[in-house]
Amino acid sequence: MLIRRNPSWALPEREATPEALYMNRRAVVAGLVAAGALPAAASTDPEKVARIAARRTMDAGEPATALADVTGYNNFYEYGLDKGDPARRAGTLRPSPWTLRVGGLVKTPLTLDVDRYIARAPWEERVYRFRCVEGWSMVIPWVGVPLSSLIRAVEPLGSARYVAFRTLADPAQMPGLRAPVLDWPYREGLRMDEAMHELTLLTVGVYGRRLPNQNGAPIRLVVPWKYGFKSIKSVVAIDFVETQPETSWNMATPREYGFYSNVNPAVDHPRWSQARERRIGEFRRRETLPFNGYAEVAGLYAGMDLKRFF
Ligand code: MTE
Numbered sequence: 001m002l003i004r005r006n007p008s009w010a011l012p013e014r015e016a017t018p019e020a021l022y023m024n025r026r027a028v029v030a031g032l033v034a035a036g037a038l039p040a041a042a043s044t045d046p047e048k049v050a051r052i053a054a055r056r057t058m059d060a061g062e063p064a065t066a067l068a069d070v071t072g073y074n075n076f077y078e079y080g081l082d083k084g085d086p087a088r089r090a091g092t093l094r095p096s097p098w099t100l101r102v103g104g105l106v107k108t109p110l111t112l113d114v115d116r117y118i119a120r121a122p123w124e125e126r127v128y129r130f131r132c133v134e135g136w137s138m139v140i141p142w143v144g145v146p147l148s149s150l151i152r153a154v155e156p157l158g159s160a161r162y163v164a165f166r167t168l169a170d171p172a173q174m175p176g177l178r179a180p181v182l183d184w185p186y187r188e189g190l191r192m193d194e195a196m197h198e199l200t201l202l203t204v205g206v207y208g209r210r211l212p213n214q215n216g217a218p219i220r221l222v223v224p225w226k227y228g229f230k231s232i233k234s235v236v237a238i239d240f241v242e243t244q245p246e247t248s249w250n251m252a253t254p255r256e257y258g259f260y261s262n263v264n265p266a267v268d269h270p271r272w273s274q275a276r277e278r279r280i281g282e283f284r285r286r287e288t289l290p291f292n293g294y295a296e297v298a299g300l301y302a303g304m305d306l307k308r309f310f
Helices: 019-035 041-042 086-093 115-119 147-156 191-195 248-252 295-301
Strands: 055-058 099-104 110-113 124-131 136-147 160-169 187-191 201-206 220-222 233-239 276-279
Touching: 055 248, 099 115, 099 147, 110 115, 110 147, 115 201, 136 147, 147 191, 147 201, 187 191, 191 295
Parallel strands: 055 124, 099 233, 136 276
Antiparallel strands: 099 110, 124 136, 136 201, 160 187, 160 233, 201 220
């Protein structure tokens, strides 16, 4: 699938986020749009590359959440339960070198050296709304590529109907693994058509830079129409499977967290309403939108009872 120049969810850049928010990154982004390539530094010493080159392909049409909140207010239970724990404690994660294994029901399994992948793939900046199941939300400029590009490269077999994702589980790097909060490693999954959707982003950066450890360095998933816990961090394995894979939050509390977990204001969490949300940085709560405002994914669920498959 080719990336359309003006996808339905994209606003013209001039109508999007106020210019000042992007001033620091504009030079880098513009340079890359012109060059259509990564800077020389990226391919020679990826570890030292602080910034990631990317062309900007779409925008949430709202001001981005402050960098300090995006990188300081996190859920990453491998580092503790408080929102500030990941920023404080994730320094023990070693995101480089990093190997991502892609396999299962595929013709061409792959073992990716993530630093090299970061130096070579055609990164895009995408500003997505991000809605946590807890009722807060942000607007985040991610840097990634559609997951579909990686899926095509491994050539899934016809029997592959789901994609299973797994986070690193190394107690030496992740002190939170000592607490039995979840059945580690953290696991997530998507149906094949969800994984192939153009919005599903394999993500390596935020705000034009490589992901900080607390945001799931060096590589994570971002699925903007689903609750944030589907956007699994620090991924080491992607497997194509035939049956719906086990996922961490669903295994922990199936009554509260479904496999699909599409953002849906009409389906309440058993312990709280999902009708509204608080955008971090704002005072008043706002209405939550079906599919987090990404209505173009609705066709993936045609004919499904979204209360039952929550
Ligand atoms: N991935 C792993 N491995 N461990 C986690 O605890 N938390 C999830 C998701 N991915 C989590 C994870 C939840 S609940 C949310 S809301 C998002 O990551 C938060 O992403 P952010 O901290 O980058 O905003």
